[in-house]
Structure formats: C-alpha cells, structure tokens
Amino acid sequence: MSNAADRQDAPRSESRAVAQDGQGAGVEFDQVVVIFPDGIMALKGLDLKIRDGEFVVLVGPSGCGKSTALRALAGLQPVSAGTIRIKDRDVTDLDPQARDIAMVFQNYALYPHKSVYENLAYPLRVHGMPGGDIDRLVRQTGELLALTPYLQRKPRALSGGQRQRVAMGRALVRKPAAFLMDEPLSNLDAALRVEMRTEILALHRRIGVSTVYVTHDQVEAMTMGDRVAVMRAGVLQQFDTPKALYEKPCNIFVAAFIGSPAINLAFAEIEAGGAALSMAGQRIPTPWPLDVASAGRKLVLGIRPEAFAYDQDAAHDIALKVMPRLVEFMGSEVLIHFSVNRDDSDDQDALALVGEEDIKLAKVDGVTVGKPMVARLDTRCPAIAGQEFTLWVSRQTMQLFDAETGATLG
C-alpha cells in the first residue's frame, strides 16, 4: 500500500489548488458534435471543461449522450465536429492508443484468456515497459486493490466485485492523463456498489488524475462528483457542484432529475401586485420580486421534500394547508404524501408544459408537474393520513420555473 502511495506524484490537494487557479485543463470538450451513421445527433455541440485532477460525473437518462461523450473522449467514437483536448493536447483525431487514457468498461472487458496478473500487465507490456518494472507495478496495484491472492486466476474464476477491481486495476496500473469510467458499478449489487463508490473516491484522492465517470444514477453522481454534468438528448443542461445542482438547478429538468424523493412541482399563478403566487388557491409569498405586469401568468413552483417543516419557525414561514394521503414511517424520518387541492385542468397543463421528451422521462422517474407532493420530515411530525394538516415551507429553498420553457426564474 505504501509503495503504491509513493508513486503518486500529484496528491489530490495539490491538483485541487491547480484546478482552482483555473490553470491546468484536464479534459476539454469544445463544441463537440457526434452524428451517428443513421443520422441521429447524439451530441449537439458539447462544451465541457474539466479541471486537472477533478472527478467529474456525466449523468442523465439513457440516450442523453453521456456514454457517447465518454466514447468520443476515449477515441472509440469518431467526432463529427468540434475539438477534444486532454491536458491541453488536441486528441480529436488521435486513435485511442495515442490518447494516454485508461478506461473502465461497464462489463469490465477483461481479457478472458489472460490471468489477472497478465490483465494488469497488459497495458504496461504494450507500452514496452521493462519486465522488472511491470512486475513491481502489477504487484503494487494488486496489493492496492486486494487482488494479490487472485493474481494467477483467470477472470472467469472471480466474483463480480473482484472482476470490477481487476478492471479498475488495469486502468490504475499506469498513470494515464485521464481516467474514463463507463457505469463501472452498474453490474454490482447494491451493497457492493456503495462500498466500491467510496473505494473509487479514495483511489482517486490518492492518484489525483482527472476522472470522467458516466452513470445514470443521480445518487451516484451526487455522492461521487466534484462537479456533475447533467445531460439530456445530447445537450449539456448544467455543469456544477452537486450542491449547486440541488439548490440552483438551471431548469425544471435538472431540478426533477436531481434529488430523491424528487422535487415537488406544481403550477402557480402570479397574484395581482406581484408579491406572491397562488397555488391551488393558496397564497405563497416569494422571496423575489415578481414582474407585476405579468399578473396571472403561470409558473411552476418547485419545493424540495426537505424544504418542509411541521412547525413554523424563522426559516419555514409559509403555511400550506395539505391533505396527507399517506404517512410513511422510515425509521429516521417520515415521508408525507399529500395533495394540495387543485383543479384537474392543472394536470393537462402539466402535460402541455414539459413536452414529449420530458413526459416519457417523467413517467420513468415518476416525475411530472402537478403530481402529489412528498414532504420529508422528522419522525415527531404529528400528521395523520386523511386529516388536513398545515405544513410550513421555507421560502429560501423554493424554486420557480417558467411554465413555458422550464427555465429557472429568480
């Protein structure tokens, strides 16, 4: 373990400092367009600047282009237009071999006819490293990933978790300019996934190489990424820290995609005078001045399940009368499913607002504007299903979206 640590010449803290100066670029996508042979545009001008040493997660629903972006970065997917740079070197037209990258594949893609030792040694052999150095590095990496007892085994004699480690090891064994990971944990069971999550982060901290990690799991994205890029239909929606994505999503899609349980979305109208919104007949003052002239205009109000309280306090000062339908006791918290009285016509508006693409998505994630709401509260909350109850909302955490475009307002 200590040997492995010795060969790290750029600890994470140092690379972080560089990154904050905005100097060293790790990976850069500049207006990258990918068009598949069948005419489908998988990436529509992706711009992404990943700082050196940063751990960036690409996340989005399936078909959003995140894997295509990763494959384009790896050189496995030809780029139709734009430029890709790794450490300020233009690699757009280079073969994967010449890009100095390492990749972990979803199905691991181990060499089945080679032992674990040879799998780990292969990248080094290919690069013409002398035998003694290969042996030293392979053994160090094996030790780092607790693979030493299995070095002579073939991949088929390993468990899923062990195979995953070998795939990681094959990427880690040499020090590439960037790590690429394509849903590396999706073939593991839930418990192992959480374990490997922390392990991958610990490895990244130790090695400090820019990492691009693709996943469709927003929890994985939020917990792992220094910054997270949310993508949809080949377009980057927002690229920011997990905290910023959660608190200041750029549009309704990102707001709905990030967070579990998902953000509550409901239609609201600007009241005459502009000081407040009315949602299902209830008055909701907002922290932002609203355009007075647009009174009557429809907006979408987003309230995180965590933004509710069952008692009024300094932060939670907006009352909302609700009808709890279901009170779920989770042990550490309760989830209250409730509806705010509303017209049926609101549902129709919801469909009109988000567009075809989002509706499919909303169905998958169970998110659409006007759905019953969820509040996540302390277990002391006295709410009872079927009895009207007053919840208190924190106005600071409320989010407003344009009902036409879905863009964030305020």
Add this chain to the structure above:
Amino acid sequence: MTAISYTPPRRRPRWTKRVGLGIQASAALLATLLFIAPIFWMISTALKTGNQAFSATPSIFFTPTFENFAHVFTGSAFGSALMTSTFTASVSTILALILGAGIAYPLARRPGAVQQQVAFWILSLRILPPIVVIIPLFLLLRSVGLTGSLWSLIILYTYMNLPLTVWLLRGFFADLPVEIEEAAYVDGASRLRTFFGITLPLALPGVISTALLAFIFAWNEFLFANVLTGASTRTAPVSLTEYVNPVSVEWNNIMAAGTLVVLPVWIFALAVQRYLVRGMTMGAVK
C-alpha cells in the same frame, strides 16, 4: 378397514421406462453400427490378403497381414501422393484461414447492409457446383501453365474454402464482445497487436474448427485433383484409383490406402477435439 383410501399418483411403470431407454439405446447403437460398418469393412479388408478380400463369403476372423500397407507404400506412388495431399491440403487451409480471417474480421466488426451483401456474395461462390466450372478452369489454368502443378490445386482449394472460412470466422469474431478489443486499444495496443494478441486467441476454438473443416474438404477433394494433376502430382484420393486397372480391382490395396487416407484427418480431429467441441458450442454457451 378405514374409510380413507389413498390413490397413488399415476406413474409410468418402471418397466416402460426401461423399454424406452432400451429402444433409445438400440437406435443409437444401430446408428453407430451403420456409420462404423464401412470403416470396419475398410480396415478389415486392408488387413486381408488379396484372395481373402475377394472371397464371396467374407470372413470376420482371419490372420491379419500388413503386407497391403507395405505394398501401398513401396510398390506404388501412394506414399508420395499422401505427401502431396498433406502439402496441398495444409497450405490451402492455412491460406484460406489467413485470407478468410482478414475478410471475416471487418465483416464481423462493421455490420451493415453493404457488409451483409458482400458476405452473401461470398457465400454464393460456394453454391456454384464445381463441375460447372471445371472446363473453363482447366483452360484457364492451362493458358497460364499451371495444369499438372500443385499450385493449381492449392489456389483452387483456397478459393473453394474461402467462403466457408469467411462465414464461420465471421460468426466467431462477431460473438466476441467488442469492448474487449476497445479495452486493448485504450490500453495502448495497436489494431494489429489487438487482433493477434486478443481477438485471435479468444476465437481460437472457432479458428481450429474452421481449419479442420477446410482441411477435410481439401483433403477429400477428387474432381479438381483428378482433372488438374499430372502423374507426379497426384493427391491421395486420385491415387486410390490406380488400384483399379483393366486386369483387376485390388480391393485389399484400395482399402489399405483408404485407411491411410482417413488416418491423418482422424488424428488431427482427435488432437483438436478439445477446441472442436468449444468451437461448435461457442455461441450457445456464452
């Protein structure tokens, strides 16, 4: 006496099961005998004298003699024909494999409408009956001075085997997950190195089964060999006809030579049996 009556579930009596098994076993045995009988006949006749071989009442028990084998090797050109066959079949198999792999790999890795057409066109070459082209081929080869040369057979066998090797290898390559090759590219291996170091070893069972089939075809081929070879370049199957002459049909020698023709293929198949079974089941097991 109790009122409770127990009806055991209807079950097939054990004896019908046994009869069923017996029928199955007999059928298998019969089929095996059917296939083995000619081989047994060939080998036993090869071990008989000329008179015994011609006897109207074939004998099962007799004193075996190896003089037919000695005669076949020393008294005729069969030994050299065997060498010729080995050479042409091996060289054409290797050529068909190398060329076939080179064609099959891109067809497998870039599937598309055009590739499908090309693959079918290649297969259609195999559909043509050889007898149709034998005269034009003979004229063609004569005009370039290749008749009577081993190279004419090697070229033709390679050509005849290519559709087979392309189609089989294409399937074996297509079965390999492309990510393994992509992993090798990302690890820094060139395309050539990946093909020889990763793809080919993984497809080896398939390659070996393909090789065996191509070899058997070239080894057994009679028509082209009969028309296109001269006295010094006869292959083993053609050479067998030597023992049929206006005076007599030397069954004992034909059978001895025939045994020797079967032997190499049999040894080859036994040697690669392990790969053969894997090659035949490769797609299904994954």
